[in-house]
Amino acid sequence: MKIGELARLAGTNVETIRYYERDGLLPIPSRSEGNYRIYGETHVQRLSFIRRCRSLDMTLDEIRVLLHFKESPQENCADVNRLLDRHIGHVAQRMQELQELERQLNDLRERCGEARDAAHCGILDSLSQAIAPSGKTASHVLGAHGHAANRRLAKGYQGNQG
Amino acid sequence: MKIGELARLAGTNVETIRYYERDGLLPIPSRSEGNYRIYGETHVQRLSFIRRCRSLDMTLDEIRVLLHFKESPQENCADVNRLLDRHIGHVAQRMQELQELERQLNDLRERCGEARDAAHCGILDSLSQAIAPSGKTASHVLGAHGHAANRRLAKGYQGNQG
DNA sequence: CTTGACTCTGTAGTCACTCAAGGGTTTCTA
């Protein structure tokens, strides 16, 4: 099958597949006469595995480890357990952070129940003063907006809120 | 004061300040004879405001809106309320996703209580099969576009579903 | 033979920073 069909079967889009290939997550496929990538059932399996892991918010590096174990069935899978435990820890931690965040935001929201002019907006007022700081992210699980910058915090950035 | 002191006072690091300047969040400061940036109290205020908003996981674009309102005190602050409501919505949604995620991960973890060889690892087994969707498709917008969807939230991007 | 769907490579953009190279300036110390 060609890349479009693989994409449909695995629920990915085409660029992502090529990206995974470049990144070494998918093996380099054979090519047709016209230089099209040709895939088989094993590719569908592997790509689906990757997408399933991604849907659990695992990083590509974590997935790389799992793929390694899938391919070395004789090895002890304690590392798989450890990886998952760590990941569960990340998720739990991020949830706590988000709960605290939600609390602060609702707090903030209550300060300006109805529209007035910005000069008397309780929200802007509060943001202009110090808010009790919450320890910043230390997990790779995405923040409220799910963008990748949060992950930088996961990699050893130790916050600096004094 | 010079950039280093501003950084200390606001609990940021120096590169971040220069980044905010490039990005238009901080006004261009005056310079010393030796071409050093020179800041005053207003810069401390503004930078602290930005960092406080960032600690609430707001995007720089959201913060830009808030800064605008801080500088136009006569305007009605209904937009501030709307912005915050939307942001609270993002956080709430992300929390729900993480709760579902946590459930799935714990599920998964239970399948391999102790270390064996990878060939019989229940975790790898499960990841190799479809995971019961349990209605996640509706809220998680999963499969192909799950994570792009998060990014869309951040910018109001109207998806393409090609 | 053309149209349109699909595919190819390569490059750049996203977000919010962070880091490093290679230099200049200022301040402290001997």
Place this chain on the structure above:
DNA sequence: TAGAAACCCTTGAGTGACTACAGAGTCAAG
């Protein structure tokens, strides 16, 4: 007063996991 250390400057590249686009080639159907 010399020199070292600490600070600052600009520029450019890197992060994660993609997404988007340009400009070209391939292929099947009408």
